[in-house]
Amino acid sequence: MASQSTSLATNALIKKALDLRDDSLSRITPPLALNHLPEPLPQNVRGIPNEILEKEEIEITSLEANEILNAIRTKKYSCVTVCKAFLRRAALAQSLVNCITEVLPEFALERAAYLDSLDEPVGPLHGLPISIKEHHGMFGRMKTCGYVAYIDEDHSGVSAVNDVLWAAGAVFYARTTMPQTGMHLETSSNIYGVTLNPYNLSLTPGGSSGGEAALLALRGSVLGVGGDSGGSIRGPAANVGIYGFKPTTGRVSRRGARVAPGGDGIIGSHGPMTTSRSGLSLFMRTYCNSQPWNNDPALVPLPWREVKLPTKLKIAFLWNDGIVMPHPPVRRALDDVAKALRRHPDRFEVVDWVPLDHAKADDIAMGLYFEDGCRAIKEVLKKGGEQPRPLTQWIFDNERVKHKTIEEVWEFKARRNEYRQQYNDYWLATGDVDGHPVDAIISPAAPGAAYPHNKATYWLYTSQWNLLEYPGSSFPVTTVDPELDVKDESYVPKNSRDRENYDLYDPIIFKDATVGLQIITRKFEDEKNLAILEAVEIAMGRT
């Protein structure tokens, strides 16, 4: 999808990447009967795999990660059979929503056959197909971070997370799209074009881990790895009805991922995206218990710890961050979950979370994400002969994105540190009266369901927690229902961004879009976060 202004050299680079992708897809066997796809595709394509795939493939790809591992362990399915099913389903997903940069049929099947040949499992992920966001280094395979210029860079190096997954028995079979820069809540690049939301092709699956999200939503994967510096796991997970977890900074390695040069004011985290809640803890337990800090001095030496929740949980709801009012389906989702918790007064106390100056967090975050006013990013675009995508341009145009001196960066970091301290004190103070501070916040993952393409510009429901380095898990709650989620015509927006978001809402445009929420706990309370997610889902009537 190169623009008309790209040069021949740029077009040749893009062709190289697309040829690599298409060639890899062409080697999937048996070939998919793509001529059976409805034309045009319906807006919601989630039902299509069941019409195209074989019965056993559908059965296998309907299992959750733990079930797949169990089926392999009990020899119900071989690793090869499982791998083939996911390869085919991933390739089909690509035809529907454009979420794949490359499938790895020979590599994956050879690995699966090797695992099948062993008498004992190599580790807790023995035979599990795992999909990976494309900029995470994988044995020398092309990694671009959505930049044309990086197509021809040195691709050596392996993601440290991939190393752990590999040692635990994972099968890598699919690599997924991400946006130019990796800093969009959208997934579009000049290399691979636009990734679509399987629930509604007119909407984005979010970003930057939107390829993973779209693939998982179509069950072309049940466990994938993304990364999150401003919402890039939690946003897309919420946008497609799956689970996503951004761990505390320092628990999961970021080694071996390609990004444009930048500062360290807000450090992201890789993390799991899964079709099941249990998939999140499967990943985190396996990963953290491998003692990854031995190999990455940026990590803290915390194994995945047992956690004992209080008998009664104090859960705070963030209804509105004080800047942008969430759309009606998001407010309904919050309300539904709050009601579910209130039905168990012995187990939950529900309170409101009054946001502590989130506007300040937004100012600090936008200053620190782009210390250089995007000069380095612009250089990479220039080198690749490519134009900024719309949401890249949106960043460039943001008035808070300016080139800074080191003294200005010091000042931003001083404000950041002070704000982190204030927020910590503020959180602890919620226990002043009863000695029991809030256990978790339940927050929107965005001020709306999945947005129309190029419209997701409000990061703060997720980036707030990146700035604070708090862990956050997204979980699915509901889908947009035009009858229930009518527009509040009486609402008067409080500022220009609130108006922009308000004006975007039309229940017909967002039809079928999923709504997820986030559970936020304090820094390093990763284990507690997932334990509370389980408690909340049980209260919601899930198992």
Next chain:
Amino acid sequence: MASQSTSLATNALIKKALDLRDDSLSRITPPLALNHLPEPLPQNVRGIPNEILEKEEIEITSLEANEILNAIRTKKYSCVTVCKAFLRRAALAQSLVNCITEVLPEFALERAAYLDSLDEPVGPLHGLPISIKEHHGMFGRMKTCGYVAYIDEDHSGVSAVNDVLWAAGAVFYARTTMPQTGMHLETSSNIYGVTLNPYNLSLTPGGSSGGEAALLALRGSVLGVGGDSGGSIRGPAANVGIYGFKPTTGRVSRRGARVAPGGDGIIGSHGPMTTSRSGLSLFMRTYCNSQPWNNDPALVPLPWREVKLPTKLKIAFLWNDGIVMPHPPVRRALDDVAKALRRHPDRFEVVDWVPLDHAKADDIAMGLYFEDGCRAIKEVLKKGGEQPRPLTQWIFDNERVKHKTIEEVWEFKARRNEYRQQYNDYWLATGDVDGHPVDAIISPAAPGAAYPHNKATYWLYTSQWNLLEYPGSSFPVTTVDPELDVKDESYVPKNSRDRENYDLYDPIIFKDATVGLQIITRKFEDEKNLAILEAVEIAMGRT
């Protein structure tokens, strides 16, 4: 000791600080018989307290921290009696080596009396007098970081470490000197002048926690708190024959300390300085088990963990960092310890540590300590109307200290991260053959014993480990003996800094100076570090 070029306003500020100090000393009761001091003072003043103090005071201040706590617990001494003894001994130390910015007689005695009035100890440090480096905030008391300009700043805020010590029952009674900038291996400021080494007044006690070191060496304290960004705990500890521990970054809070604005490329750590090895673990255990991370989001949630050492320890000796050859007494200290370990071949394997490009570490560190080429420091000096001290000027003149752009800082940080990774891999690779990587490195704490004033300019034997964020403990080994530590006249220096250090050595000049070494373990192996220190000292015949 203001220079002649200071203004009246500057002189007034300095007078304010000195009056505060002198006034506090004048309130010590009963007054010290300072007219009994020998005149002139001998070079080595360590014997003087026994000639001036009362018998019981000498007895009390000869006890180690654990013994004092026990004596208070068993009511052998009251907290007040202990406090009075240390107040008097600290005041005497001030007369000998100029290490005090303020004593706190009323505040400390009131606290001690309160503790005496209780039926039960308030915590594990009940009644223990603890001295504190002056820039650690203490209930609104003046904190200057050695800058004249900061004498009149807002002094509110309490050091987060002090908060923990206070809750554990500590008695704060003395605050100690530090150099202008806090970035010297020396302790001299335009406010308080020069702090001297009790073993030899012609030498420095090191810095920046040199006030603590000098006070501890005279047993005017048995447990103090310093800070270390480039060697500021370990250097002075080695220079005066005491123990000092720089924990891994992120284990001990730095909140509430005053410093000049700067970057975050190398983050220091507060830590204990003690007259006894057991004092280090007393501090660390008490501090970490207070869950300090609850109140400081920059900390990692690691309690003080039990550690089980391997049956046989692999200890590597860093004889020379490849840049500056240590002086003969330091080489002898290394040799003595290596011999002691080799006498226990069932317990220790002794190997050499081949440094991995420490020159690169030095380049990176000097770039990151002073991102702005010291502009901010110069501003603070200018505001205070003061001249740079010689070792401040040495920093200003360092050719690697330049104002940088943020892109240059990114580059330095990228090199830092890469180097940290390389060093980690390199360390792990020491186990390639036998599966047992090196457990600890024993390294010089400096390329010489305590230096003559204004000559300690080589940081890298300590700053190496700050850059890597590895924990390091200094322990005393020997003192300079002119007969044993003759100058190697045949040595040919390898570079200008090696020559500078070589030329400085003269066993007569360094007479009586103590030599300490450091134990270095991998990042977050703080518990292992102190356990190995114990094992090494036992092998050395200590208890």
